[in-house]
């Protein structure tokens with residue numbers, strides 16, 4: 001880029017004006033390292049987490065459009081808040097743009113549930129997040145930039161495996177949930193993380209100060225308000241969220257008198273999207289969807305909870321490094337070394353913190369799941385800790401396990417993952433279960 005093509009550099013700490021020019025705002029001539037509490041008529045609305053109504057709870061305001069209105073640490077959109085910052089820096093987005101929420105309301109409502117009350121059962125999402133346009137209509141009209149953190153819509157999904165399941169007779173078309181061509185009707189919801197810091201600390205059995213200090217230090221001092229604003233209790237973390245896929249009647253989920261099938265699936269892009277054969281993720285996800293369809297067709301409902309926690313929340317770079325370390329292991333890619341290799345690279349086997357996972361079930365008012373499509377004890381135990389009953393655990397059928405994924409499956413079974421006898425147990429000697437080497441691709 002030559003000097004002629006470079007846009008003029010704004011002063012540090014300036015932001016774009018309404019017209020999208022680079023003129024610094026006169027009221028922000030310098031960088032503010034921390035926000036400060038304001039008193040009087042321009043103070044931000046208070047948040048009373050766990051209050052009985054949206055009005056009493058108060059809106060979550062993470063927009064930078066009008067800083068005195070803010071009442072949280074961090075910004076909306078999770079990790080995508082960084083792209084929003086880039087768009088503003090590049091002059092492509094006005095920093096004071098406010099979303100037009102006309103007609104964006106959910107086609108299927110999820111009404112308030114008893115579990116929304118209090119500060120214990122939901123601490124990582126805003127249960128009112130899909131209803132803010134209605135609940136805070138007056139405040140939005142008065143100029144508050146209040147944004148939904150949950151969006152609900154309808155979709156038709158087309159999975160090639162479902163066509164195979166139809167052909168094999170594992171599922172049958174009913175013209176409503178599942179169509180003749182394998183298309184499936186669902187209601188889906190996208191949920192951004194909204195953390196109530198005292199509640200997160202309580203779940204992790206640490207103090208709020210320990211939590212805030214670690215989040216501040218270990219993100220490179222990204223959010224100074226974590227340590228300078230103890231009065232701000234809500235944090236919008238820059239991480240991925242949750243997507244729900246619901247099959248059949250959504251109301252069944254909280255009514256509690258119909259069969260419910262469910263799989264909680266943590267993201268594995270390599271398998272989920274690209275079909276990599278090193279793990280069972282996509283086959284198990286598809287098996288979960290088949291179970292959901294069958295439960296919905298029996299008059300119940302199905303629920304897939306898809307969490308953006310790639311590679312046990314260690315990320316894909318760590319994951320691929322572990323693959324190489326496993327496949328270059330002198331003894332071969334063995335089930336015996338499966339967890340050890342993750343720990344060698346990452347220092348830990350898993351950082352998904354399933355303790356937070358049940359929040360979404362409390363949001364949906366659920367108390368019981370009849371068919372739980374998972375073998376993970378961590379997920380099972382987290383649900384039990386919230387008093388959500390799991391009637392039956394459904395393992396992945398042996399014939400859905402890719403050959404190279406037998407390393408993962410045997411290692412997990414040996415580590416105590418659930419198995420019900422319909423699937424093969426881990427082989428006696430874990431050193432015998434080997435995946436292919438790097439020279440076999």
Ligand SMILES: [Zn+2]
Pocket residue numbers: 268271279280281282
């Ligand atoms: Zn996987």
